[in-house]
Amino acid sequence: MTQAELVTAIGNTLTQMDNTLMDPTLINQPAKWQQVYAMRKHLDDQQRTLVAATIQADDASFQALTVQIQQAIKQLQQVIDNLKKMDSIINTIAQISADLDEILKAVS
């Protein structure tokens, strides 16, 4: 996975989160909504930092982390439409963010 592909993959994840955040069902659960919104803001900041970062895409640890991120994004796609599985959605997003933090820590 290249840096640009990772930026796009995070963009697609943000799109899915946005659709969830715009759903009136979740808006009417303020605590849960706030939790997902806080994660959206963090992922958004990470994407912004990622755009401006210089990353060695052929680095083994970058590739290993992006494989983990891709797997987490796949898991997220399976549950994101089901608001009853909100805990699973939140855990998966947290996993994506943690892997991104590892990538960004290596370049900062």
Add this chain to the structure above:
Amino acid sequence: MTIPRQLQAHRKTLLAMLVLLFLMGCVPDQDYTPVVKQFQRSADTLSQAFQTLLTNANLVEYEHYIDAQAFDHAPLSPSEIDSRAVITSEELKLRSDAIRALAQYTSALATLAQGKEEGQIVADATAASTSFSTLATDAQTAAAGRHLIPATADYAGPISSAASAAGIILGLIERHRTHEEIHQSIEKNDPALTALFNILGTESQAIYERQKSSQRAQGVLLFTDYNREIAQPAPDKDYLLQLSDRIKQFRRNQALVARADPTAAIAAFKKSHDALVAVILAPKDAKPRALAELVTSVKSFAAEVEPLADGVQSTSSKKD
């Protein structure tokens, strides 16, 4: 004779004429000129659209930050807003000048391939040389100054390779060297420009993705405000109308942003450049096919760049 058969007969006659002309060693200028003009127009449009896209990159980040702070009832300050910038003016100039230099270089090759009068060929080559000199200076200024995109330093290599490769080719044209010498030089040196095309394409894809994410974030805030307001015991009708107007505008902008992805246009730009080089280097018997490929490439370039220019321009002028 039925219409499809008539068309087929016309096509065959036209193809036979083209083959004959190419076997005679010349390019029919009346067929070739519109293609080159279309390429030049599309390259100019891409250069302007790319510049607007990069200018928007900072504006979108500022507005996204202001919206988020206002939504969270958090403090705002000019310095904090400015700190959200993702590109400096030097970095912006470097990238838009890179597109312009590549476009002028490709146009100079087109004038050469067309067999235009010598004065025009030399004038276009000189203009392209000047663009590459400007670009080389931009690269030094951007690398030496404060830069927000670490990849700005990565531009030095591709720009230096592209500038020296283009300089060699354009120098031969300016010095009136033989076609054979120029062709050999193009064959040897032109591939050195690929890295510059690639870095522009990759980076623009990332910048565009950011714009999409930031624009969508506005939607989240608007829909949330609207749905929270209607859940109030006595919703404020004026506020709801205001929000519904902004939601309509947001959805219109969303459609425009979808058309503002520069990646495909930059790829089509490179493909047209490659097709033009192929026409120049093709042996006489292969020229008709190379020219047909050039026509197709330039048409796809125009098809990619026109909606892009509309989309980029509209997203910069219509904010909700």
